[in-house]
Amino acid sequence: MSCCKSCLHIDGARFNSLNLTQASSSFTQDEIIQLGTFLSEIPDHCQEAIITLLIRQLLNLYQYHLMTLYHAIEGIQIALAILLKHTPNDHKKISYHYYHLANTYKRIRHCKEAAECFIKAIEMARLSNEIDEEYVDMLETDLRTIK
Known part of the structure; x- marks a missing residue:
């Protein structure tokens, strides 16, 4: 899928299923979008293991990237x-x-x-x-x- 044709949709169901809603309550909307973008580039079977990492460290790593x-x-x-x-x-x-x-x-x-x-x-x-x-x-x- 091309970069212009793809669109990031972060729906509540996706965040609830990943237990991100409560954990990400201190994040800004931009940070939540960055996290969603990062996770969308990773295969589904790997996402759950990654989400168990400390979310702030993961976001900092993505921002560094x-x-x-x-x-x-x-x-x-x-x-x-x-x-x-x-x-x-x-x-x-x-x-x-x-x-x-x-x-x-x-x-x-x-x-x-x-x-x-x-x-x-x-x-x-x-x-x-x-x-x-x-x-x-x-x-x-x-x-x-x-x-």
């Missing part, structure tokens, strides 16, 4: 700015960096930004003589999965 993704985005953007300024004709390397940036945006469900980066990666790949059509096809497929 998100921060690493945001730092990755920042680092890739800096690298892209340097590449675009100093080696604007290295289309292959620029395309790869846009591809990595798109995947990182996709991971945090920023679909619009991911799509923009996939489009830029495709444009750069087409400007390069070194990148084969399989790579461009892969980029186009990834772009279609988030639209």
